[in-house]
Amino acid sequence: MVAPIPGGADLETVARVVSRVRGNVERVIEGKPDVVSAALVVLLAEGHLLIEDVPGVGKTMLSKALARSIDCSVSRIQFTPDLLPSDVTGVSVFNQNTREFEFRPGGIFANVVVGDEINRASPKTQSALLEAMEERQVTVDNATYHLEAPFMVIATQNPVEMEGTYALPEAQRDRFMARVSMGYPVASAEIAMLDSHTRSNPLDDLEAVTDASELRKITGIVAQVHVAHAVQRYAVALTSATRTTEDLTLGASPRATLHLVRAAKAYAAIEGRDYVVPDDLQLLARTVLAHRLLPSVEAAMNGRTTEAVLDRILAGVPVPEPDRA
Amino acid sequence: MSAPTLVPPAGSPARPSTGRARASAPKDLRARGAGRLLLSALAATLTTWAAVVSWRGLTETPGGFLRPLLLLALVVAGTGALARLARLPALVVLLAQTVVGVALASELLIDTPVPLGAGWGELVRAVEAAVATSRQYAAPVPPEAAPLDPLLVGGGLACMLLVDLLANGVRRVPLAGLPLLTVYAVPVSIVDSGLSWWVFALTAAGFLVMLFLQEDEQVARWGRPLDERGRPTEASDTDLRASAALGPRSSTSRVGAASVGAAATALAVLVPLGVPTLDVDVFSLGAGSAGGDDAVQIVNPMTDLQRDLRRGSDIPLLEVQTDDPDPSYLRIAVLNRFSSEAWSSGDREIPTDNLPDGAVPALQGVAGDVARRSYDYDVSIGEDFQSRWLPTWAPIRAIRAEGDWRYDESTMDFLASADDLDTAGLDYSMTGVELDLSAAQLASAPSAAGAVSAEMVDLPPLPDLVRDLALEVTAEAPTRYAKAVALQNWFRSEFTYDLARADEGNGVSELEAFLRDDEGGRVGYCEQFASAMAVMARELDIPARVAVGFLRPDEIGPDRYQFSAYDLHAWPELFIAGAGWVRFEPTPADRAAAVPDYTRGQLDSEPDQPSAQPSEQSQAPVQPDRPAPSAEPEVPQAQGPDDTDTTATTFPWAPVAGGVGGLLALGVLLLLPRLLRSRRRERWLAAGPEGVWQELRATALDLGHPWPERRSVRTAGAALLDWYADPAAEPVERPARGAAAAPEAAAATDRLVTALERLRYAPAGSTDSAAASEQVGDDGGVCVAALLAGVTPRQRRAARWWPRSVLTAGRRPSGAQARRAEVRATRTGAATVDEVG
Structure with a gap:
């Protein structure tokens, strides 16, 4: 439902950029518009994206496509069991010529960081990402280095049941704004993929359609999107409900509420609205909240997933009436 | 971009607070329970009180028992609620209520809370006085008599305790309706002024509230409220009470229940206004004044004809097939006893073998040489006529009727012996006897002394006026028969028949007012004519009694006649030796066109100038004294519609207006939701x-x-x-x-x-x-x-x-309400989840 909006020029910019990036990514990832949308929402909301699925469904492809579409610095860290924290953050090296320690930045120093198979690294290395993701800075040898905006970590991981994986700690999961699952492509998309991917790597043909400065501008526009008091109350009601329901042992954190609202703002802007409606929150709740929640033993034994619990909460929590001043 | 704080914001509780909320729950429950218990107990006792208000017609000072009972209602309810809050067994609760109630009642009645020793004696005396009053006086009891209050307060208290026990002790509210009904039925059978509709409405409303309170609690216990998809809501078990109180089920069901209850009560009150029905009570007292036509048992027929004669519409009651050319004067009951208040049927001897199963004893007091003719009658009574007395002609030779009807040989009227027996829908047959009496024969009758019971000349102390008038009127009459005829003719010529202006009743005071020749005197209707003539005959030592029955039917086919409500009538019967009980007709020609043949002979012979003063009775057709429908209209008054009195034949405005008003009200009620809805639509759009x-x-x-x-x-x-x-x-x-x-x-x-x-x-x-x-x-x-x-x-x-949106809780909660509910929920740690639905 796109409607004319006062000051719509800004939102038109957002729509233009988003549609360019979307078109670009969809040249590589076929038949997954939901996943691509979620990735774009996270990009505009300045969050980090966790892509979880079995190997070979295009996780890396998606993250790379997204990174390539933006004309900015991109780095890729392949997480392995022997990867060290310093490989992520960077290390101070003694320069024989200058006889001084100088800082060699690690893979984290880029606008878009693709962390591949993040749960293959040891918890120690994973936690090295923590500070960088949340505070957008790196501290090495008492020196703090700021990361340039936009900064986005796109991490992929295999489901924890897979061999040779370490489960991501709750604290780190909480720092990702959203988690998406790729899922297997439908048959037609898989056939199309055979066509396009066997001749050459389609990633090679991708060109950047936007740049870091434009991205900074549109994230600024997204931040201006209005969130009514009623919608804020609804967001808080949703996350509080996850804390009190007996089906979850760990509910959503206040940071989750913040992420939910920011994601909703980005989604609203993409939809061409300068205000958030409760439905935006409902739509994004699974993507933004599910990976942070831990089901209770009882719920797990009854076969209720966190998604199912979330659905019940969404159906149950009433939408607050708007304020009538 | 700043890192979000990890400290939970105020008002969004962490999990441990749920525990606190649970710990405080029993206290809330107790407070809620106490309120609810008190409400239920109050509903029970106050509803009983409302029903007891219907007794106010029993005495002229109803405050004397209503005020104490109101206090008792509050105290009994409070005691019950407290005792139940302490979870005492139902019997102990009842005991506590009884002790407190009796002590308070005793304090209120005899000024001592412990009715023991001297107090007991005083209480017994008060009750005995009340019983004596109840025997002595007809309702309403005047203030100067010993008050009925001990009886009424005692009865009311007992009913309160019973209703409270049934509704709140054993939790069977529907059963509690029975004592309420009993309370309400008491005045129906005693008071003749009828019951007010608002007492009924109040009692019904109270009873509905009691039902609602019980059912509401029952429903709340069923389980979780469902959301609109029929799934249980997120509310955990501990939130149930809250959601039951706050949820839409509660408010919707309350509004719904209130609408249904109000509509039912309104219909129960309004519909009888629009539907004129004649139940039973030809001679009973029951019928309410404002349409409260409750079913009434007729135990003791009184000559309270006025209401039925004044009834808005004439309702056919029974039909008869007969070879009698003039089946007039169908008798229902005989009234033997005249007390100072009224004529009553007196004591009856009804042995079990006095059944209507064939021949009946020979005619009482009739000489064997009197010529007689027999006629056969087949009577079929409609459903509208529910009399406890079986209508028969008098005298009769044989009768066959279904059911346990018994007759007293001295009166030959038939009284229902079984409690549930009445005449509705009854078919029966009889053989009547018409005696060929002549004036000469009657005039030469010997003394009747000893032929009938002395009760037939028994009179209470009467004003001298009655005796003086009786002697004066009959001064020139030599024989009993001549005196009787003189009385009859005196009434027919000197008095005016007017139903509208007549006083009600037939007691001594009414009699005196009726006989007095002053403003408003000498006007009455059949009941007073019959009563006055019978009383005056007794003053002259002529055995006399009053008969109640139907005057004269309409012919609706060959040999087929129909009696209706307007035909109801009363007449005196005087005992004349050799002729038995002889019927006279003192009611003027406006109502009863003709007098019996045998009384006319006397008239013709004595004054002997009939043409000089063409009085009304002499205008009446001579041969068949009842004009056949084809008869020429010689007597205009007698040819009026239904042969009834003029006042009763006017258009029945009151019930029609009531009916139209009721229909209008109903129409407005029906139209109201639609109008309301369309106005809302206009406004909202x-x-x-x-x-x-x-x-x-x-x-x-x-x-x-x-x-x-x-x-x-x-x-x-x-x-x-x-x-x-x-x-x-x-x-x-x-x-x-x-x-x-x-x-x-x-x-x-x-x-x-x-x-x-x-x-x-x-x-x-x-x-x-x-x-x-x-x-x-x-x-x-x-x-x-x-x-x-x-x-x-x-x-x-x-x-x-x-439109349901008008009838159910139509408004959505306002933003402020929703926020309040949210805050409340957050405080109890249940977050917003318990607001689901």
């Missing part, structure tokens, strides 16, 4: 997006669609799309529904949803222009039309006439 949305919600509810309450605008909008159909299509039983069927409405809905979202969630200042709001109103109209097209014509009609 002009009130911008919120108003239009309100209207769409109300329309959906009217049509029976499950509106998604407290969901987002889009959810509701999507639901709306499923209910749309093409408004331009022919109305069919099952219209095709969905967004595709009504694309215009679907687009309008989209615009509405956007407008409403913009209004609710967009930053202030970006609202639309007037043109846009006009567009919103038009869109609303389109959506409403599509919604209406999406249901069957029948549902549409139902929505138009009986």
Whole structure:
């Protein structure tokens, strides 16, 4: 439902950029518009994206496509069991010529960081990402280095049941704004993929359609999107409900509420609205909240997933009436 | 960008607070329980009190028992609630209430809370005095008599305890209706002024409240409230009470129950106004004045004919097939005893073998040489006539009727012996005897001394006026028979028959007023004529009694006659040796056109100048004293419709007006929801997006669609799309529904949803222009039309006439209410989850 909006020029910019990036990514990832949308929402909301699925469904492809579409610095860290924290953050090296320690930045120093198979690294290395993701800075040898905006970590991981994986700690999961699952492509998309991917790597043909400065501008526009008091109350009601329901042992954190609202703002802007409606929150709740929640033993034994619990909460929590001043 | 704080904001509780909320729950429960217990107990005792208000007609000083009983109601309720809060067994609760109630009643009645020793003696005396009063006086008991209060307070208290025990002790509210009904039935059988409709309405309302309280609690115990998809809500078990109290079920069911209860009570009060019915009570006292036509047992017939004669419409009561050319004077009962208040039937001897199963004993006191003729009668009584006395002609030779009817040989009237026996729908036959009495024969009758019981000349102390008048009127009459005829003719010539102006009753005071020759005197109706003549005959030592029955039927076919309510009549019967009980007719010609043949002979012979003064009785046709329908209209008064008195034949304005008024009220009641709804529609459609949305919600509810309450605008909008159909299509039983069927409405809905979202969630200042709001109103109209097209014509009609949105809790909670509920929920640690639904 796109409607004319006062000051719509800004939102038109957002729509233009988003549609360019979307078109670009969809040249590589076929038949997954939901996943691509979620990735774009996270990009505009300045969050980090966790892509979880079995190997070979295009996780890396998606993250790379997204990174390539933006004309900015991109780095890729392949997480392995022997990867060290310093490989992520960077290390101070003694320069024989200058006889001084100088800082060699690690893979984290880029606008878009693709962390591949993040749960293959040891918890120690994973936690090295923590500070960088949340505070957008790196501290090495008492020196703090700021990361340039936009900064986005796109991490992929295999489901924890897979061999040779370490489960991501709750604290780190909480720092990702959203988690998406790729899922297997439908048959037609898989056939199309055979066509396009066997001749050459389609990633090679991708060109950047936007740049870091434009991205900074549109994230600024997204931040201006209005969130009514009623919608804020609804967001808080949703996350509080996850804390009190007996089906979850760990509910959503206040940071989750913040992420939910920011994601909703980005989604609203993409939809061409300068205000958030409760439905935006409902739509994004699974993507933004599910990976942070831990089901209770009882719920797990009854076969209720966190998604199912979330659905019940969404159906149950009433939408607050708007304020009538 | 700053890192979010990890400290939970105030008002969003962490998990441990749930534990606190649980710990405080029993206390809340107790407080709620106490309130509820008190409410239930009050409902029970105050409802009983309301029913007891119907006793106020028993005495002229009703405050004497109503005030103590009101206090008792409060105290008994409080005691019961306290005792139940302490979880005492039901019997102990009853005991406590009884002790407290009796002590208080004793304090109020005899000024001592312990009715033992001297107090006991005093209490017994007070009760005995009350019993004596109840025997001595007819209702209402005058203030100068010993008060009935001890009896009434005692009875009322007992009923209160019983109702409270049934409703709150054993929790069977429907059973509690029986004692209430009993309380209400008492005055119906005693007081002749009828019962007020508001006492009934009050009692009914109280009873409905009791029912509601019990059922409401029952429903709340069933389990979780469901959301609109029929799934249990998120409310955990501990939140149940809260959700039961706050949830929409509660408020909706309350409003619904109140509407149903109010409608039922209103109908129970209004409908009898519009439906004139004659039940039973030809001679009973029961019928209410304001349409409170409760069923009444006739145990003791009184000559209270006035009401039935004044009844708005003439109701056919029974039909008879006979070879008698003049089947007049069908007798129902005989009244033997005259006390100072009224004529009553006196004591009867009704042995078990006095059944209507064939021949009956020989005619009492009739000489063997009197010529007689027999006629056969087949009587069939309609359902409207429920008399405890079997109508018979007098005298009769044989009778056959179903049922345990018994006769007293001295009166030969038939009284129902079984409690549930009455005449409704009864068919029976009899053989009547017509004696060929002549004036000469009667005039030469010997003394009747010893022939009949002395009761037949028994009189209470009477004013001298009665005796003086009796002697004066009959001064020139030599024989008993001549005296009787003189009395009859005196009444017929000197008195005026006027039902409207007549006083009610036939006691001594009425008699005196009736006989007195002054302003308002000498006017009455059949009851008073019969009573006065019988009393005056007794003054002259002529055995006399009053008979009650039907005067004269309408001929509705060959040998077929019909008696109706307006034919009810009373006449005196005097005992004349050799002729038995002889009927006289003192009621003037306005009512009873003709006098018996044998009394006319006397008239002709004695004054002997009939042509000089053509009095009314001499105008009456001579041969058959009852004019056949084909008879020429010689006596205009007697030819009036239904042969009844003139006042009664006027158009029955009161019941018709009542009926029309009732129908009008009913019509207004029926129209009211529709009018209200259409006014709301007009207002809402002009009130911008919120108003239009309100209207769409109300329309959906009217049509029976499950509106998604407290969901987002889009959810509701999507639901709306499923209910749309093409408004331009022919109305069919099952219209095709969905967004595709009504694309215009679907687009309008989209615009509405956007407008409403913009209004609710967009930053202030970006609202639309007037043109846009006009567009919103038009869109609303389109959506409403599509919604209406999406249901069957029948549902549409139902929505138009009986819009649920008006009748159920129509308003959605305001923002402030919702916030308050939210805050409350957050405080108890239940967060917003318990507001589901």
